[in-house]
Amino acid sequence: MIPVFFYQNGARSFTIVKVNPILLIRTGGWQMAAIAVDMDEVIADFVGKELKLFNRLFHESVTRDDLRGTSLRQLKPEFSDVLLYLRNTNGYFADLEVIPDAQQVVRELSRHHNIFITTAAMEFPNSVTDKYNWLRRYFDFIPELNYVFCGDKRIIHADYLIDDNSRHFTHFSGKGLLFSSPHNYYEKAENRMNSWNDVLKFFGEID
Numbered sequence: 098m099i100p101v102f103f104y105q106n107g108a109r110s111f112t113i114v115k116v117n118p119i120l121l122i123r124t125g126g127w128q129m130a131a132i133a134v135d136m137d138e139v140i141a142d143f144v145g146k147e148l149k150l151f152n153r154l155f156h157e158s159v160t161r162d163d164l165r166g167t168s169l170r171q172l173k174p175e176f177s178d179v180l181l182y183l184r185n186t187n188g189y190f191a192d193l194e195v196i197p198d199a200q201q202v203v204r205e206l207s208r209h210h211n212i213f214i215t216t217a218a219m220e221f222p223n224s225v226t227d228k229y230n231w232l233r234r235y236f237d238f239i240p241e242l243n244y245v246f247c248g249d250k251r252i253i254h255a256d257y258l259i260d261d262n263s264r265h266f267t268h269f270s271g272k273g274l275l276f277s278s279p280h281n282y283y284e285k286a287e288n289r290m291n292s293w294n295d296v297l298k299f300f301g302e303i304d
């Protein structure tokens with residue numbers, strides 16, 4: 098294909114190529130990034146749900162600050178099994194709150210980039226239907242074919258991965274953006290995102 102016309106205006110560009118006898122317009126192309134977005138603790142408030150349920154069931158008063166550098170299962174090992182059991186019950190992932198500003202920012206990013214939701218749903222197989230319905234409810238602007246319910250995230254190939262677990266960056270060929278969550282509070286990260294506004298700023302600067 099031989100480009101016959103190229104136009105660029107800031108981050109926007111397109112090339113018109115002539116493929117005899119069809120004229121194709123290729124928009125964006127090389128400037129559109131593939132952004133993989135994790136669910137729990139990135140767009141879905143997993144810790145909020147776990148704390149609320151745990152405190153109510155067991156008359157405790159654990160806060161997000163108590164979980165800095167740890168997890169509830171590590172902080173309360175005597176409840177570890179029951180916490181795991183709860184996570185794997187139907188409906189557990191159905192009513193998670195949306196992380197502040199996630200909807201607006203992901204919607205904005207989806208106008209310029211390809212967004213994929215990449216979640217290690219196989220850790221909790223019963224979560225799959227809840228997660229699917231949750232995405233249809235709150236992120237219906239992302240095509241269903243862009244949902245990647247996976248096990249090992251090493252299979253993910255994208256330009257960026259926004260995740261609260263830095264272990265997923267180890268074999269990731271793109272750039273990892275660490276989304277802040279209490280458990281990663283003390284981790285050093287090259288690209289730490291404390292909020293979705295940080296994410297918006299990050300992509301605003303690279304566009």
Ligand SMILES: [Mg+2]
Nearest residue numbers: 135137138261
């Ligand atoms: Mg996560």
